[in-house]
Amino acid sequence: MPRAATTSDPFNAIAEPRRREILTLLAAEEWPVADIATELAMGQPSVSKHLRVLLDVGLVEVRREGRQAFYRTNPMQIKAIHDWTSRFEQYWTGQLLRIKARAERAR
Numbered sequence: 001m002p003r004a005a006t007t008s009d010p011f012n013a014i015a016e017p018r019r020r021e022i023l024t025l026l027a028a029e030e031w032p033v034a035d036i037a038t039e040l041a042m043g044q045p046s047v048s049k050h051l052r053v054l055l056d057v058g059l060v061e062v063r064r065e066g067r068q069a070f071y072r073t074n075p076m077q078i079k080a081i082h083d084w085t086s087r088f089e090q091y092w093t094g095q096l097l098r099i100k101a102r103a104e105r106a107r
Helices: 017-026 033-039 044-056 075-086 089-106
Strands: 060-065 068-073
Touching: 017 033, 017 044, 017 060, 017 068, 033 044, 033 068, 044 060, 044 068, 068 075
Parallel strands: none
Antiparallel strands: 060 068
């Protein structure tokens, strides 16, 4: 079965590590493209391309002020990803508890 296009699937969009870095940066506040590029040591065209993908899947929103574009995360779309991934938290919690118990028994 072919993968969904990066531009239509948020999970494929966040599979790219640089896009996750951008989302992490935008989590606290909105940023202009030039500042994102500087902060992440990336070229502005590359940042713009990644932001376009994130915008297309709805993970970020943009606000224009004159010629400058300010990007921020879209909390509702981020929450949808969080809600889906949190279903698997129980597996990690259980696994970590088992690892801890084994380590304590080994002492």
